[in-house]
Amino acid sequence: MIKAVMVMNTQGKPRLAKFFEYLPLEKQHELIRSVFGVLCSRPENVSNFVEAESVFGPDSRLVYKHFATLYFIFVFDSSENELAMLDLIQVLVETLDRCFKNVCELDIVFNYSKIHTILDEIIFGGQVLETRSTEIMRAVEEISKLEAASNAITLVPKSASGWLSR
Template sequence: MIKAILVFNNHGKPRLSKFYQYFNEEMQQQIIKETFQLVSKRDDNVCNFLEGGSLIGGADYKLIYRHYATLYFVFCVDSSESELGILDLIQVFVETLDKCFENVCELDLIFHVDKVHYILNELVMGGMVLETNMTEIITRIDDQNKLEKQETWLRVTFGYSQSSKIHSKGEDFSQQRTSSKI
């Protein structure tokens, strides 16, 4: 089972963190820091698997990671997960991000965090792998984008917004008060 998915840059700044096991916020920050220290020290020519840090479970857990450009993608998993399967899952995640953002970069993860989480939720839910077929994932994302465009079109076409609805009610109320005084 996947316990956490972490993405951080070469300087250790977290760009995405998703924990599937409860840790308080302070512990999450310590896990991210420890994981970065463990992964960033390693040479590029060594194996992409290592024992989990002491904070996330030690020898019972594994850190499986890939380093792409300025980002580390790290999956913290228990011993029942296949290392090669998780490496493949990381590859699918990165390729899906790349297709959705047309040559993904670190800034895409910062400014489109909602889309990144949506993509991740199509791959993994509750620590379990849901889908690894990139075509299927892209189809779901395209469906979501179409729904968002339709919603935007409806808002623009009908002039609907929550603030204008509240404001118009306030105007109606003030008009009613003035007319009742006369």
């Protein structure tokens, strides 16, 4: 099971943090700081796989990938394959690149709800749902269309809707 997904910049500021197990907010902040402490102390030429038992408890592993100014991090237990998790990071980044045309930190900051929608299409409740970027994008586009239609309906003033029903 995937325990958490995080995206943070090279200064340690979290840009996305989604935990799939309930943790109090203070504990989440502590874990994010601990993860950054582990990542920034690692040399560039070492593996992207880290035993995370000291941070997340027994049977916890962490895999990360560094793109430009961002770290993409998945925390998971032994029921998940480390290489599959590394590939899932790649799927997430490719999908974000398709959505934002070469994703950057500001895209994540200013499109928070869309990022969560994409992540929810990939992972739900700690389980992987979809790994094909094209299918993820198709679902996100459908959700965007439904949201736009819903917003258009709510923008009709009450007086106009009464007039239309006559």
